[in-house]
Amino acid sequence: MSAFNAIGDEREIDREEYTPGVEPQPTWCPGCGDFGVLKSLKQALPEVGRTPEETLVCTGIGCSGKLNSYLDTYGFHTIHGRSLPVARAAKLANDGLEVIAAGGDGDGYGIGGNHFIHTARENHDMTYIVFNNEIFGLTKGQTSPTSPKGHKSKTQPGGTAKTPIRPLSMSLTSGATYIARTAAVNPNQAKEIIAEAIEHDGFAHVDFLTQCPTWNKDARQYVPYIDVQESDDYDFDVTDRGEAAQMMHETEDVLNEGTVLTGRYYVDDESPSYQQEKKDLGRVPQEPLAERYFDDDAEWERSYDLLERHT
């Protein structure tokens, strides 16, 4: 008997179940791309059959971090840059949960960059959505790690001399096994990609272009966009690391010239997730650790039985 009966609950799910009773209307600015992420999640989650109470959404701090205030699942709004370590530990403690982490480009590629690299490298079975608006939204428009070279802001009055981070390439070299880019302006593709990412058994990273009309006025609305799978101009194999790398590199280059490429970039369905790998090695329990605390018949080991080595 499980202590977590929301997990694996097979039933029809209504999109509206994900809309909170309190503050049903998000307070993001009109036209903000963050609405697009929320919408695609509300569509994708019922489609892949995940109920609000078997889903844990961990966010960072930023406009993007408010996501789980407007999405009525279990939620953990953590601290700036730290959604990933909180999320992956929750998954380790109870792998029945559908774990989604989300946050901004500053949150995930800047202050939390180390966690991004390592969580991807370990290939935890979870989804990571980065709201990439190429700006620090919540703190009022400073240059972010994805802002284009020359980007001017109050803290970079002369324009930044730094070239932007390459989120897709970084993800690939780090070890993510599903990598995609989508855009808020492309809701159908966004929903599909989010659904695929959730269903992927491993670390699925979605770089989600979310326009910030408030602080990135002159910049991007991310239209027109091109789906690299649909366009005849691009032809590469998403399961081929080398081809994927090349396509990512090009995508990152042309974004700063105004060409918005989106789609799936890398899919590796073969590599086992971290948890699976550790289970196979006998280094994590087969049954979720969290269940054990509710099992009255569980036998708990005692330190008393370890004392022989000390006598």
Add this chain to the structure above:
Amino acid sequence: MSDDELIWRIAGGSGDGIDSTSQNFAKALMRAGLHVFTHRHYPSRIRGGHTYVEIRASADEVQSRGDGYNFLLALGDSFARNPQEEAYYGNEEIKPLSENLDELREGGIIVYDEGLVSEEDVADLNLEERAEENDWHVFPMDLRGLAKEHGREVMRNTAGVGVTAALLDMDLEHIEDLMSDAMGGDVLESNLEILHEAYEIVNEEYEFEHDLRAPTGEHETEQALLSGSNAIAYGSIDEGCRFIAGYPMTPWTDVFTILSQNFPDMGGIAEQVEDEIAAAALAVGASHAGAKAMSGSSGGGFALMSEPLGLAEMTETPIVLLESMRAGPSTGMPTKPEQGDLEFVLYTSQGDSSRVVFAPATIEECYEQTRLAFHIAYEYQIPAIIIYDQKLSGENTNVPVEFFDREPNPDLGSTLTEEELKEAAHDASGKFHRFAYEHESGAENGVSPRSLPGQKGGRYLATGNEHSPVGHISEDPDNRVYQMSRRIQKLDHIREELDEEHDSNQTYFGDESADFGIITWGSSQGAVAEAVDRLNENGHSVKAVGVSDMMPFPETEMVEFLESVDEAMVVEMNATAQFRGLIQKELGRYGEKMTSLLKYNGNPFEPAEVVESAEINLNGGEEEPSAQVHIEPAAGD
């Protein structure tokens, strides 16, 4: 000071296997019926550098290192050589011998490895003259040669143990048993040969003019030899902790290693992660999902945990963190003990802190207070921190095996089941009141029971922002005051529980009617306890308290203690009298009653240092102490 005690110091290069040799020798003494206490001194280097381990053994209980020591086994530093240059770093090879002489007691024994240190080097030490003056008994012996002859050079430690046993008139039985447990085949055979050969050579070729012999004693029950790190790890196992995340840092690495080795075989999870921010955040995430979880570090790593620690406070996520202090600031002295992180651990992270901090003093307290930390953390949904230090982490002492014969407690504390969630308060849309106002949850201790993700009917948002009962971000002033007060007031309820339902974590020593008191905390307690005995034997009237509850502060007990004395000396291993400051802050008075005895040279207190400084205070406080300690007068002096 007990006359009938052995303090054996084995000195060599780090990397010379001194740790395992001393561990086994301490066990042999314990099996022979003695109480033992070990103290290790080592540099922050993998190879080379002078290191020693001291084992104090006596028929009576021992709770501290002694003053000086009476048996030196100087192996010579085999790693002092620079392999590239074939040259020696200065005269390091002889350092295990030369650097340890000052603290050797009169009548003491010296054994050194003639096979490694040169005659000229020894001659330079004036060893003969000094031995004469101090009545030392010197036994040069070619330990290296003996080891080479029967096995390999590294086995010279075994030869040294054989010589020790012979000179102390000890039976080899326990030593042999321990060797057989640890090795087999040719290696065992060679080691046994070396042991016996060394033993016999001493008995046949040396004249015994010394008085020192191994003390004899007897244990009523079987004993186990453990360190503070072992005890902390075992306390967490018995409290049902099965999740640890960490990043290596001396000395915290000890506990991290022990649990990383044990958890996977116990259905648990151990994660070595990218940094300490992640480590603490993982503990928060695992606990949030329903595991009993811990993390920890030493000063620098703990600094990185500051923000996740605050997140745990704000989201009321139970976690246990360890802080194994070493001498700071910054990288400081990585392998030296200090009690300099108290204020840091009490207050780090933004906002008013609400956390529990225990500072155990002994191996037993490490175990008990770790268990208590988990109990409090999970019952009150609050971070609980064990603050200890390099000294307690690594010192080994014997504890009766039956001490550990207890029931495990995997209880998750104030966590609801799905059944219970049905009865709990929810908002109109079905969101659970995770952070309920008191009248709703019914709890009178400020605790609002939690749900876990995956449970039916428990949906809520955890957030580091101030939040409403269902977890929505809220800046409403009334809600703020309610939630903030409820969180902070948990500490008062915890204090009440500690006072009323548990044995005191404070330890009292000495003469209850004394007017002179000593206050100490954490691992300095052992030296103080022994000092108090000696002071009282010397005709003074002194009492002492060793404090473990740092937060919530044991106000009643401390007022009672301070009221009962005219003067109190606060003993701690730091330079700025942090604990004395805490007492004054918490009690708002007694500044004029308290003096400080401080030590921050990287070595723990020896009982004699405490005795001397107490006597200086008892005599009016005019003299200067002879040791590298610092007496700070009371406020207003």
